[in-house]
Amino acid sequence: MKVLIELLAPVGSQDALVAAVESGANAIYLAGRMFGARAYADNFDEAGLRDAIRFAHMRNVLINVTVNTMVDDQEFKELAQYLRFLYEAGADAILVQDLGVVKLAREIIPNMPLHASTQMTVHNLEGVRVLQDLGFTRVVLAREVSMEDIRYICANSEIEIEVFIHGALCVCYSGQCLMSSIIGGRSGNRGRCAQPCRLPYTLVDSEGNDVLENADAGNYLLSPRDMNTLDLLPELIEAGVTSLKIEGRMKRPEYVATVVDTYRRGIDSYLLSKADFTIAENDQKNLAQIFNRDFTSAYLKGKPGRFMMSDRRPNNRGVLLGRVLSYKAATQEVIIKLNEELHINDIVDFWVKVGGRVNATIRSMLVNGVSVLQAAPNDEVTIVIPSAVRDHDRVFKVFDAQMMERARAFFNTGAPVRRIMADIKVSSEIGKPFVVEIKDQDGYIGVGKTDFIAEQARKRPLTEEGIRKQIERLGTTVFSLENLTCEITGDVMVPISEINEARRRAVEMIERARLEKFTRLPLEIVEAAPLKKQVKMSRQSRMTKPELLVSVDTLAKAKNALEHGADWILFGGESYNHEVISVKQYRQAYDMVRSYHKKISFNTPRILKQWQVKSFNKLLQAFQEFIPDEICVHNLSQIRMVKAKVDTKIHADFSMNVYNNLSIEFLKELGVSGVTLSPECNFAQVESIVRRSVLPTECIVHGNLELMVSEYCAMGSFLGDLDKGTCTQPCTKAQYWFKDRKNEKFPLVTDQFCRMHVLNGKELSMYPHVHKFGQIGVNRIRIEAKYFDVKRIAVVTNLYKEFLALGEDHPLIADDKIKTIENDQITRGHYFRGVL
Template identity: 55%
Template sequence: MVELLAPAGTWEALKAAVESGANAVYLSGKSFGARAFADNFDEESLKKAVTFAHMRNVSIHVTVNTLVDNSELPALANYLIFLYTIGVDAIIVQDLGVAKIAHEIVPDLPLHASTQMSINNLDSVKMLEKLHFSRVVLAREVSLNDIKYICKNAKIEIETFIHGAICVCYSGQCLMSSMIGGRSGNRGRCAQPCRLPYTLMDEKENDLLQNADAGQYLLSPRDMNTLDLVPELIEAGVSSFKIEGRMKKPEYVAVVVNAYRKKIDTYYNKTAFPEKEVKKELSQIFNRDFTTAYLLDRPGRTMISDRKPNNRGLLIGRVQKYNKKTFVADIKLSGDLNIGDKVDFWVKVGGRVNTNVTELKIDGKKVESAHSGDVASIKLPGHVQEHDRIFKILDAKLNEKAKTFFNSSDPVRRIPLDITLTASIGEPVKIDMVDGDQIHCSFTADFIAEKALKRPLTYETTAKQMDRLGSTIYYLRKLECNIADSVMVPMSVLNDIRRQAVDILYKKRLQHFTRQKPKRNTKWEELLLPHQQHKKQTAQLMVAVDNIQKLSAALKGGCDDILFGGDSYHHQNITAAQYTQAAKLCQDTGAAIFLAMPRILRQSETDLTAALFPKLPIDSFAGVYVHSVGQLKEIKDLCDQYNKNLPIWVDYSMNVFNNATIETLKEQDVSGCVLSPELNMQQLKVITNISPVPLEVLVQGNIELMVSEYCIAGSFLGGLHTGSCTAPCTKQKLYLRDRKDEHFPIVTDQFCHMHILNGRELVMLAHVPDLIELGLNRLRIDGRYMSSSKLTETVKLYKEVMHKGKYHKIFQNNLIEKIEGNNFTRGHFFRGILSND
């Protein structure tokens, strides 16, 4: 049976998840979890959570899914040992370095690959199999057909999200919150800039959606809801269904888990499903409207909640009449309304008016509830208009129903218990128990049964005492009494032996999950010690370009290396002929050329590399840059197939943040790494000092803040939701403008992925001497969004500064300030990002 995996950010949410039907719960400790703003669990509450869940046959998966700095690795190691020792069933990991350390020191603790690893094809899954993962949480962008294919061909478990909020960007690939606010999603502190208002602009500052039927929340996706697709996902071979929501209230967790529990059970049991009731409850508890995301198609604008980025509630009527003097609105109801509910009026002028319903009238008489067809009157705190829509955003009755799953001290889900009581005169009283999981125990009392003088023990009396299971996890399913005639046993003895036996059962249930503290393994600590390094050479200047014109511009400026191809910012396919031409131009000028892979390749696109590879002059390329573990596997396989020795570098999209990750990649024959743009100068210094492979950093260019399957231009201008797109991205330059008048360029590659770029260009020209001093092997300029003329001048300047250092003339008379201008950023080189704590 498929596992139902529920979120918990608080103790109440954990209870709600378990009692409403989850098979497993994922949660976080106080550190290393990607939802730092949830309450989360300290060490004592983690122990308690594991015990609570295991007693009820529920697994606990702990998120250790942030990127980890070198300085945090010792604390991480201790934390992993703690998690293993208390019996955690699995950890969810993004950072390959975390996975390596976990495998070294707690090899029996299952590793699950977080959705933040952006795993969207079979090659990536197979690579993670090799890296000791037992489960992969697929990216939300994977289609149902691709899920079927991956499940059929993968050896490890596949987990998919089925309900809740979704990211507009590939998870783990988003730098927007990080770069514009210093709060990194990769470190658990995403500020959710996707939920803010934006304007789609052209170069002339025209609002392109001014006359369109569109809201302002152009990056705010609807919530995922796959209730109708549960049978197909089960039949696809998915092992675990994941509900998003560690920031959500326990009421939300209870309602959503209960809904999917019913859907899953009715599928397996072939019973009727209360569809109307369940769908209403799911919509009521929280929704931004719903979507199945990319499971069935590319939905375009129908995936976006562009008018409201938070809970929209359930439409329950319209304003029929409004009295401006008394502030009383008469509402023609299309749904139920109760005292205690909270409603939101979508006002045509002035935004929203919301209120808690404390008094409700029908025909002037106070009532507790009103129903569809009634005209109900309530008083409001602000003005509304006739025909304004009313949405119920909190249902008091549904919330009370949800609270029954976590507010009571008595369990909701119970395990059946069969009891046999044996009592004979002159013999000790004995009780035998076996629960629904076939766990047995026996307990013999000190009390010797006596002959009854007045009231002999009966089956009915015994059943009454045995059924007093109260706050235990059991209910009495069957009682068998072997009671001799005229025997007497006091009620206190019956109660005592029942309690004693249940305690024994509890301990036996937990024995299955008990682990010994692992032996100390310090091998991982060697990663943080100076050891034999790669031979450091003079730093080279690498320039990334996506067409021949830009390549020529970079060569004219005097670059050392070219990174050619990958994603085209001009929405054009890059052909084998262009790669061949690029290699020839570099050969003629003495520059080394490297092959760039696209940042995202869906399952249906993974064959493109295999088709292109034999058409390329591979021997002319100095190496290839990959963006995922799947691409790493594919390139290695192709090199083996064609007997080529092509050095492989991993690009910054693989979030290389510590030396444990570098060591992991080195073991997979990676020749070099581009470090995460979220690292600061001090962190770079530590990493480069002990790195066994050459390293590179991005020093100039418009950093990609998001890469997404969703395309704003195609969705709102190109009719993408109709099944085709008019490609408006090819007709003009596009920007997103935010509330602070910052402009973020939008480009669309040849695979129709949308890339949102930072409007403030990264410029580190003034600090090139310091960067070279760190021991970096390459500095990269991303020239894909630059004009050719600017690229030539920029490359020329960087080469001069790399050669002359601080003695270059630009460091005199404040010339560097004039060159850099005002609209630029130093990224995280000096400010860094917030810690995991």
Template identity: 45%
Template sequence: MTRSAKPELLAPAGDWEALVAAVQNGADAVYLGGKLYNARQGAANFDHEELQRAVDYAHIRGVKVYVTVNILLSDEELEDAARFLHFLQQAGADGVILQDLGLANLARQVLPELPLHASTQMTVHNRAGVEKLLALGFRRVVLAREMSLKEIRDIKEATGAELEVFIHGALCICYSGQCLLSSMIGGRSGNRGRCAQPCRLRYTLVDERGRPVVDSREVGEYLLSPRDLNLSGHLPDLIRAGISSFKIEGRMKRPEYVATVVRIYRNLIDRAMVEEDFYITPEEARDLAQIFNRDFTTGYFYGRPGYELMSYKRPNNRGLFLGRVVRYHPHTRRAEVALEEPLRVGDGVEVWVSRGGRVGVEVHAIWEKGRQVEQAPAGSVVEISLPREVRPQDRLFKTHDAFLMERARATFASPREVRKRPVTFHVRVRLGEPFRVRVEDDAGHSGLGTGLTPAQPAVKRPLTPEFLKEQLDRLGNTPFALKDVRCELDDNVIVPVGEINEARRQALEEMEAAIIKSARPAPPLPEDVFARRLAGARVKATGRALPAGWSPGKRPLLSIAVTDLASLEAAVSAGVDQVYFGGESFRSGPPVGEEEIRRGAEICKKHGVRFILSTPRIIHDPEMAAVERLLDLATNLPAQGVLAGNLGLIDRVARTGLPLYADLAFNVFNLRTAAYLLDQGAVQLALSPELTMEQVAALVSGGHFAAEVLVQGAVELMVSRYCALGSLLGGLAPGRNCSSPCCGRRCALKDRVGAVFPLEVDQFCRMHLFNSRDLCLVNDVHKFAEMGVAALRIDGRGRGAEYARVTVDAYRRALSLNPAGDAGELTRLRERLQQYSPAGLTRGHYYRGVE
């Protein structure tokens, strides 16, 4: 393994104790967040003073610090966020992890000295996307968790980019940055750092009539809850792939978790770099499982895992299997348990009872063979107190291991340092001169300390090298360890011991300052220079080209996205202005191929409707060739544009010469993101559905460009490489192909309150989850028109021809009405549309916003 570069071990730090735990257990770098603008607002996080302290603490110990600023930002927040980035640059942060394209664009203008890392929230999952971010000035890309090891290896070989991947911890079921589930259900946006994790709740897979199609009692109820990622046994493969940074997820986890996981991965990475026959010990595997697990998976690194990705039966820590109940003694309220793992007082256990859920307790006492003991080994039969009756063969799991937690806590709760930097002291003591000591580490950082009093002739006990070494080795609570002491020492001299200690302190303090200074990526940017740059970076998103058929001040165009030819024909006959079709299709309906695309383009041309080729928002590299064939087809038709939501398609669309329509997946939340996409050649931008009416109005008035808003249809809440239908009904698993139960079939997920979320599966076998209620803004079309919105979009994908015809007709009528005099007719149109949304209609975030 020594031929490959050693990867960085990157650890999470949600608070100060977790930071210390990560550093002291061997992390090469940590990532953490400030009090604002990061995707883990539920963590304690760090204020400005704590951030500076964290950077200095880590740098003195040879550890890098990356700060997360990985949420979408409004225009009102951007300048303040840029000032925060300036603070981080001055503090010496080694990089910032960003999601927002607009902030990234601004940062490159005003803070080119600050290294940028692309968050996994940017949904980068193909080579062209990585290349696009490198061109934008990113130093590192955190890849989507859905990528295979081969895809990652190929990107590394093709681009040479710094690539970061998650190797351990919780997984999102959706491609990060594309999830609106928490946002739409409860107003807590994952894109704004407030995800409430509704994916970890109970769901039932149902058919079109709402009938369950799997037995939840047998399968489980947590149908969107993945297992935890664990690649501990596969590190040599990841190292050979050239991955630069191995990232542990867990900024919401307690510091004991961070300490344990970092300690084990530190040992494993070091072992992988020197051992030909890599291994993980049973103790290491057990500790990883004990500290937290929802069961483990290798994710998508080795293919699509199907149902083996998921933790269907529980969404939280399951602990380590401890043993089974032998019998229960009602009179003593004790359970007799046959142990398969050691148990000690202070451990936490949970019994999975055969009837009535689970029973969890802390073990306060253990009885073995009638006597009370502090601990019992595996293989023994013991009694423990339980508050309710359990039955023979009920399973016990150890959810809290007191010894493991104590071991972890010892690494960060004590002032004594585990991680030490070796130093050499150079001492000079000359008669008549003050004591002088220079300290130096192996990297050449040094510091000088001197006494105040000239050395005197010794009366009784002169200084010796042994005595000086003893005094200088008093480094217990510092991050330094004595390597050597080299002395230039006159015979028979003495200096006060206090001066030796003070000189040592001065020298170490000066060396710490030198280490901190040298660890900085760049010198601090002066405030006045930054202020001038920021003042000169004002932006106006002026479109270089505008879509034909629309100009500022004209009524909005009416657009629709469809996935079958019948819906396209219905929409065209009802009076739609532009259609998105062809590059994405759902398996519940008829397939869409080149013939259907040609036919759709002909129908649109005949009726004067703009035909725009749609493309999937997710396109992995093995799928890119199929999409490129469609782009070539669109060029030859010709289509009037391409709807793309993928960074990896921007340059490819540009080569076709067709206009680029930026899709919802770009998360356009501010004017600077709009400006970037317009600079890339986009003629129309779909705005984020998480914006309010006021934010839409400000965006549209703030820049002269064609903006599109989603006004009708079931909002897409998720796109996932995991497919519930294939996994639960089609037998999809490692080594087993799916039987395609999705073909010609519609299913949905029903939540615990009865809301039904439709599912669709696209041509690449990715699952799309839609909102239970249709978005409907038919009453508000004139507000959008007055703002200057260019296009109103209906999402008719998978909804059929009747839905396309009725919704287009309703919006066409609404646009022709006078809102002041025809309020009743607008209400009737809304009531008509409600017939197609049995769960009711919603106005989304336009009037409520997101947290």
């Protein structure tokens, strides 16, 4: 169904499904039990998915199913069955992240519309165009894309564009976060994010001092506010966006109903009259009441700095209800001066200055000594609470009982809320069947006839009033009678049961008619060629001696790596010292590596926003004068831009989440010559992938892995006055870390584009296991050395060169003295544990 603008709602349960549809969504997105990026939602089994699709399609609402996780090679057979099921069940589109899933879907369900999930980190026009050319029908843009860039992308592409408009924000670019994975083994890329961004952190300096101790800042320094764009709906619609997406598959159905209903009315207001578009005060209040961490429009209108962060509370803060006037410890009574209405069964939260928070459900309350069921703004209300509070403490209403009841009315009545209007014509004549014809507002028709032949009435002939009484009984169907036309010839008798049966048959027919346009022909079941190929690939070992690559961001680091045995230098991309890497430096790095008769790969920025594209293309143009052995890319847009400018090999980095062989085959088809496997692969997965890989493979073996890359910068936001327009760049004057509850420290670095990178405080070290990479056929191993100083690079590079040469015969391994070069601040990453 083509709509002017689509309102897309999140669904994680049956009640949420009904809530979304009945409150006005044009489309919903949900997941089955597998392969969805919200594995902890209730989600739907196959029978539930079929029912959900039928329920939505009956109401002209589309169903998009998320299949947006990374997939292990061993899971593709099951995935193939699941994709066929989704196609035949009538899903309108699938959202995908994994390029291997894309390859498989194109093979076995070629007519299924593909939507690029926000997990694909698409953030510029070129990335959109690549996916457009690959046959995608829609791209969900990264949440970091500005309104200006959204407008530019929509104007210069033919594909549908979807953007998030409301709900929780990730602080890291979606699809690029390893924090949950590395810390707790629960991978966001596999749908099991543990949300470490919602935990408390302290910003500390090199001495371990809390640099925000005396600042007006909380401890939740990685916890963004919730997105709210209700006031920006006109701009988003005029920008050319196709689909407006609400986040919240983990949210309760009341949340879905409230948010969808609010945005539905906002969109309809704009479409009815652009000039008269208004947002009622209660609409914003309801959005805040149902759930908020305070609100932000994120990056749509610039970088809000600290005002994008919910640094004082990572969960629902509700609506400010009032302040404490007094508290009596003996009776536990508190008097509150109200700013908002308060009702019985509401839940309030006291923000206590000392000792945390106090939560209370309102069971009874007094105003002027009189028991009341509700209190108004400016009333002084007395309630009993379980713990002590203090004068002037703020009080928030975190649960509004009456609003929740209104929200539940969208899904708990058992009858449709939004009905389809229908005209019904009834005809009856002696000697003929009784006929019911239904024509709905969309033009669909259903006809039902009785087997019974109408007879001459002896006592009570049919009347319009009697017929109406039966015909109006549309009950739990989606239809509602608008006009009834009765054509009764003579004194006719037809039993009531027969009238009801004719009505039922007419309804069944019109329902089939409404669903027919969504019906697909059964698929021809053939084994997917990509899976056949995987089975036939050689299982023989590809034992090799890996080359050693060292990733650096300065010439001095490159020189030390070369002097101590590096075979490859990966130079440039994003610097860890906030300094621009110039064309001259790339040329100097190239000349230096050539003087050592080694190989060089030029790195690219992990994120390439629209404002960077022009300078990036100039850089590529310059590379034509000193062509490197390869260029390392981080997203699909860069593959195309590099191919257009430089005739050299292209290497896909770990940020492209290469987790299986079908992804590698897909990248090869795009012109990629080698890949870095995802750091979330364990050794068994690495071995399985490498032995079947159609491209050379690389694994990261050492360094402080990047856990997050973010447009948000904690230092600039809380120390550099970023929100005032110009950052004072405190990151260039000192080094900072996030310290968590367990006193683990995570280094923070900012690149030349003012993005913050959160690094793992524990150094990945695979010294004693280097020989295994050669045994299983990995072509290249990599030291992530940007965070190292030149002396550290020399030591680490030299040691890996020794381990590569001597293998298990290295004395540090043979004599079990590996601890002499490692400390307790090292990790083996996922090589021996994998991810959930």
